[in-house]
Amino acid sequence: MSLLEVKDLxxxxxxxxxxxxxxxxxxxxxxxxxxxxxNGSGKTTLAKLLTRILRPTGGxxxxxxxxxxxLTLADIGKKIGYVMQNPExxxxxxxxxxxxxxxxxxxxxxxxxxxKKIDKMLDFFELNRYRKTSPFILSRGEQxxxxxASVLVLEPKILLLxxxxxxxxxxxxxxxxxxxxxxxxxxxxxxxxxxxxKFLSKLFNKELCIENGLMREDML
Amino acid sequence: xxxxxxxxxxxLVFVLVISSLAVIYRSLYWLIGLFACSTVLFFVxxxxxxxxxxxxxxxxxxxxxxxxVQSIFRQEGNAVLAVGRFNLLTxxxxxxxxSAALRLMILILSAGILVSTNPQHLIRGLVDWRVxxxxxxxxQMGIRFLPLLREEVNDTFAAIQLRGVELVxxxxxxxxxxxxxxxxxxIANALIRTNQLTLAMELKGFGVGEKRSFYHEVSLxxxxxxxxxxxxxxxxxxxxxxxxxx
Ligand SMILES: Nc1ncnc2c1ncn2[C@@H]1O[C@H](COP(=O)(O)OP(=O)(O)O)[C@@H](O)[C@H]1O
Ligand SMILES: [Mg+2]
Numbered sequence: 177m178s179l180l181e182v183k184d185l186x187x188x189x190x191x192x193x194x195x196x197x198x199x200x201x202x203x204x205x206x207x208x209x210x211x212x213x214x215n216g217s218g219k220t221t222l223a224k225l226l227t228r229i230l231r232p233t234g235g236x237x238x239x240x241x242x243x244x245x246x247l248t249l250a251d252i253g254k255k256i257g258y259v260m261q262n263p264e265x266x267x268x269x270x271x272x273x274x275x276x277x278x279x280x281x282x283x284x285x286x287x288x289x290x291x292k293k294i295d296k297m298l299d300f301f302e303l304n305r306y307r308k309t310s311p312f313i314l315s316r317g318e319q320x321x322x323x324x325a326s327v328l329v330l331e332p333k334i335l336l337l338x339x340x341x342x343x344x345x346x347x348x349x350x351x352x353x354x355x356x357x358x359x360x361x362x363x364x365x366x367x368x369x370x371x372x373x374k375f376l377s378k379l380f381n382k383e384l385c386i387e388n389g390l391m392r393e394d395m396l
Numbered sequence: 397x398x399x400x401x402x403x404x405x406x407x408l409v410f411v412l413v414i415s416s417l418a419v420i421y422r423s424l425y426w427l428i429g430l431f432a433c434s435t436v437l438f439f440v441x442x443x444x445x446x447x448x449x450x451x452x453x454x455x456x457x458x459x460x461x462x463x464x465v466q467s468i469f470r471q472e473g474n475a476v477l478a479v480g481r482f483n484l485l486t487x488x489x490x491x492x493x494x495s496a497a498l499r500l501m502i503l504i505l506s507a508g509i510l511v512s513t514n515p516q517h518l519i520r521g522l523v524d525w526r527v528x529x530x531x532x533x534x535x536q537m538g539i540r541f542l543p544l545l546r547e548e549v550n551d552t553f554a555a556i557q558l559r560g561v562e563l564v565x566x567x568x569x570x571x572x573x574x575x576x577x578x579x580x581x582x583i584a585n586a587l588i589r590t591n592q593l594t595l596a597m598e599l600k601g602f603g604v605g606e607k608r609s610f611y612h613e614v615s616l617x618x619x620x621x622x623x624x625x626x627x628x629x630x631x632x633x634x635x636x637x638x639x640x641x642x
Binding site: 224227229248249250252253254256258260262264265266267268269270278279282283310312326327330 | 550552554556557559562563577580
């Protein structure tokens with residue numbers, strides 16, 4: 177059984193413009209998929225379809241064999257960690273540490289356990305000195321690392337990142353790459369939307385190009 | 397479809413008259429009449445039918461909610477639906493609910509008349525009427541950012557649920573607590589954007605001159621003057637008639 181299977185996926189917004197037309201691809205554990213395509217080609221739309229934020233107008237998405245239309249967002253979030261193109265929309269707590277702890281606290285983890293996980297994430301994503309800071313005053317790159325940290329505490333099998341390199345300087349980009357590489361080698365399946373050709377290029381084994389709603393899947 | 401090129405201010409007066417009447421009228425039949433009138437006007441001003449449907453469609457959940465809330469707690473009148481001795485739905489309640497829904501639809505429709513208006517012309521006209529330009533500009537900006545704000549709130553909602561938090565089948569209190577999280581980023585992002593917008597506007601020289609100059613001139617044609625007068629007159633008549641007959 178594939179981890180993620182997309183069958184004949186189509187989507188149009190309410191205004192009727194067909195954004196995605198009959199896309200097919202499969203993702204297995206250990207894959208690293210790059211999604212490429214010019215601005216406005218529907219990459220973010222595809223990401224929102226994969227996480228059921230948008231409902232397809234045709235076709236199916238199977239997550240571990242289950243049609244995601246039968247799952248709740250909460251179910252999907254446990255399997256797919258989604259880092260949005262605008263990470264400032266997905267941080268919503270008063271402090272950085274609370275934001276990381278959010279899903280753990282809501283799922284009834286014990287305090288010590290939560291603390292331990294927070295410490296680990298803050299260390300890994302170099303956010304320790306912002307622990308008590310409001311997430312809204314962080315820079316874009318910091319907000320993005322926070323967003324990644326907060327979805328990773330649920331230990332999702334897939335990490336889906338929408339244009340993670342925009343607004344990062346070369347050093348930050350390098351560091352993000354190292355972090356993602358480490359996650360990948362620890363067993364996380366990656367989907368990365370990016371038009372930065374160098375970013376993570378050695379890791380990708382699959383590539384999906386969207387252009388005018390149509391798709392080309394390549395095995396690299 | 398006919399296309400009058402009316403002065404935007406004339407349309408604004410129409411909208412104001414209709415929406416005032418919608419708020420004043422309490423009787424279901426009067427509201428139905430007013431609804432019919434505003435539908436006609438909506439078409440006269442060349443707004444397309446599909447636009448009308450789209451407009452109403454997105455408000456359907458709210459309308460249903462209003463009907464429900466307005467009708468459910470009315471005890472007077474004859475029961476339509478009752479549980480034991482408790483009247484769940486009475487004919488008075490249903491009427492009340494329908495009136496509230498109609499009122500809302502009239503407001504939406506009448507605002508739709510303005511859709512066919514060139515906003516630049518409306519601004520120009522309002523400035524001539526000595527409405528402060530800053531005020532108009534802010535309202536206009538607010539309206540322009542509304543779709544963006546909606547998308548932002550939707551994303552935040554989704555993000556909260558994707559963090560493994562169910563929003564379906566949870567107790568109301570817990571739900572409210574989770575919802576409260578949405579406000580924080582929305583307000584924070586709105587403030588940040590306001591800041592950026594202010595800076596951008598100032599860099600472009602907003603508020604440097606005493607008075608804003610305009611490229612287009614608009615002036616009330618005689619047909620506008622007559623129509624404005626007629627609509628105010630008809631509006632007042634409609635109010636007087638309503639109070640006389642009720
Ligand atoms: N809410 C929406 N309603 C209608 N059209 C939209 C909406 N969001 C995005 N689009 C359109 O869908 C297309 C694809 O957008 P998007 O998925 O964001 O592209 P990408 O992420 O590849 O840049 C664009 O043409 C965009 O204008
Ligand atoms: Mg995008």
